Amino acid sequence: MTQRVFICRCEDVTVAEIDHAIALGLDSVEEIKRYTGLGTGPCQGKECTVALVRLLVQQQRFTAASVQPFTARPPAEPITLGDLAAMARGPADEVDR
Amino acid sequence: MSAKGALGSRDIALPEACDVAVVGGGVMGLATAYHIAQSSRMRVVVLERSYLVSGASGRNGGGVRMQWGDEGNVRIMMESIEICRGLAQELGINLWFRQGGYLIVARSAEGEARLRRNAELHHLLGAPTRLLGGEEAREIVPDLDATDIRLAAFNAEDGVVFPWPFVWGYAGQAIRKGVVVRTHTAAVAAEPDRDGLRLHLSTGEQLRARIVVNATGAWSHDLNRSLGITLPNRPHRHEILSTEPLKPCLDPLVVDLRSGLYFSQSTRGEIVAGITMPTAHDDGAGDRRIGEHGIGEHGIGEHGTDVDQGSSLGFLAHLGATLTSLMPKFGALKVLRQWAGAYDVSPDGEAIVGPSPGHPALLQLCGFTGHGFMMAPAVGRLVAELIVHGRRHPMLDRWDPARFARGATAPREDMIIG
Numbered sequence: 001m002t003q004r005v006f007i008c009r010c011e012d013v014t015v016a017e018i019d020h021a022i023a024l025g026l027d028s029v030e031e032i033k034r035y036t037g038l039g040t041g042p043c044q045g046k047e048c049t050v051a052l053v054r055l056l057v058q059q060q061r062f063t064a065a066s067v068q069p070f071t072a073r074p075p076a077e078p079i080t081l082g083d084l085a086a087m088a089r090g091p092a093d094e095v096d097r
Numbered sequence: 098m099s100a101k102g103a104l105g106s107r108d109i110a111l112p113e114a115c116d117v118a119v120v121g122g123g124v125m126g127l128a129t130a131y132h133i134a135q136s137s138r139m140r141v142v143v144l145e146r147s148y149l150v151s152g153a154s155g156r157n158g159g160g161v162r163m164q165w166g167d168e169g170n171v172r173i174m175m176e177s178i179e180i181c182r183g184l185a186q187e188l189g190i191n192l193w194f195r196q197g198g199y200l201i202v203a204r205s206a207e208g209e210a211r212l213r214r215n216a217e218l219h220h221l222l223g224a225p226t227r228l229l230g231g232e233e234a235r236e237i238v239p240d241l242d243a244t245d246i247r248l249a250a251f252n253a254e255d256g257v258v259f260p261w262p263f264v265w266g267y268a269g270q271a272i273r274k275g276v277v278v279r280t281h282t283a284a285v286a287a288e289p290d291r292d293g294l295r296l297h298l299s300t301g302e303q304l305r306a307r308i309v310v311n312a313t314g315a316w317s318h319d320l321n322r323s324l325g326i327t328l329p330n331r332p333h334r335h336e337i338l339s340t341e342p343l344k345p346c347l348d349p350l351v352v353d354l355r356s357g358l359y360f361s362q363s364t365r366g367e368i369v370a371g372i373t374m375p376t377a378h379d380d381g382a383g384d385r386r387i388g389e390h391g392i393g394e395h396g397i398g399e400h401g402t403d404v405d406q407g408s409s410l411g412f413l414a415h416l417g418a419t420l421t422s423l424m425p426k427f428g429a430l431k432v433l434r435q436w437a438g439a440y441d442v443s444p445d446g447e448a449i450v451g452p453s454p455g456h457p458a459l460l461q462l463c464g465f466t467g468h469g470f471m472m473a474p475a476v477g478r479l480v481a482e483l484i485v486h487g488r489r490h491p492m493l494d495r496w497d498p499a500r501f502a503r504g505a506t507a508p509r510e511d512m513i514i515g
Contacts (some may be wrong), residue, residue, distance in 0.1 A: 003361050025101040034150040034261050035104075037365075042341055044433055073434040078341060082416025082428030 009082020105278035118306035126312030128477025134488035154440025188266030342366030
């Protein structure tokens with residue numbers, strides 16, 4: 001296996017970068033997210049979190065039962081600003097006057 | 098830099114005593130620790146209650162601007178931006194610093210007058226702010242709906258950064274210079290000691306320090322209260338979002354004065370945007386009740402002040418409506434993520450920095466009211482100069498924590514955005 005194995009395809013984070021973060025002592029999912037950018041792209045961690053957790057469990061940093069994912073942020077699925085604007089049209093126009 | 102603990106650790110041993118204990122591992126505390134270690138042989142410990150980048154330093158929009166309404170704030174931000182230019186090299190990390198400018202648009206006579214007054218001040222101080230008409234603003238941001246823009250101000254030296262590596266960078270370099278950075282450890286109380294203060298930590302440990310710096314921002318009450326210090330800064334929840342990444346399409350960070358909307362494109366490609374919510378109290382006293390419509394995410398860790406960092410649908414809708422009215426093309430842009438962070442709001446909008454009333458060994462480094470991140474490079478340096486050399490930067494007079502007891506609040510800055 002080469003070092004160019006991508007674990008987060010949205011943000012181009014490789015397994016080697018995760019290993020580097022862990023070597024620095026950043027071994028929680030929240031810290032790894034903030035050091036590497038993993039999980040901050042279009043999938044918002046839906047693809048990469050499991051792969052990261054598998055890696056952390058394999059390395060015996062956590063048990064599968066104890067590992068914590070990073071805080072899930074709304075919206076659950078990407079939504080356009082136009083749709084959001086339509087939802088707010090009445091009250092927001094009032095506010096913006 | 099590859100050893101375990103190179104970016105702080107929950108396991109690192111604490112000394113029994115140190116010269117300076119910095120409470121709060123955000124950008125303010127870490128920048129201060131870094132500069133103290135760089136310019137002295139003082140023993141410095143930084144205590145962070147959670148992991149690094151967990152608080153406001155990891156949650157802000159990364160805007161960095163010298164377009165302020167007050168001379169002191171313009172000057173300090175000119176210093177900060179000057180530092181930012183060489184900081185990636187100094188800290189050995191990519192900060193994604195991009196000077197695309199700030200374009201501030203006014204759609205009212207009042208806003209227009211503010212921009213004119215500020216541009217005059219900036220000119221005197223050597224900050225290259227230019228006034229533009231609506232059509233000229235569209236040359237910088239072609240997708241902007243300029244129909245009711247009366248005036249715009251543009252400063253090409255303002256810019257944006259990616260906040261996360263900023264914090265890692267200061268932490269890494271501080272540690273290389275001998276600073277002990279202990280994570281997952283809160284200072285729950287302080288008491289006067291022979292020569293300084295004794296901190297009681299959430300781990301059961303104690304730490305003596307000649308000087309303690311309270312750099313905990315929105316969480317600063319608890320430590321202050323343990324010494325009977327009462328200061329008027331309060332937490333205030335501010336929401337923000339980011340979108341799917343685009344190819345570079347937006348050079349400056351754009352501010353709409355009327356709505357308090359701001360948006361920029363980070364070097365990562367995403368549009369980052371926030372806005373003043375119409376429900377926000379603007380009396381400057383902060384608001385603990387605003388969390389009523391927030392969901393999830395309360396506070397950090399189990400110790401002390403419960404600071405609301407929840408997200409709301411109302412924010413998404415209000416921001417969506419305001420942003421698409423100014424940038425119609427963004428209607429098709431998808432929001433990927435929203436989150437919130439805590440402003441540490443002081444009543445006059447000015448920071449609270451310096452020896453605490455009655456307890457000079459406790460230095461406040463708080464109250465930055467949402468603009469602490471951008472000021473941190475300059476402020477970290479000036480606080481270190483105060484601690485190491487006793488040198489008093491001119492801003493320390495107006496940031497004096499004792500001003501509230503005297504009833505002498507600083508003149509209110511009118512360019513607090515968001």
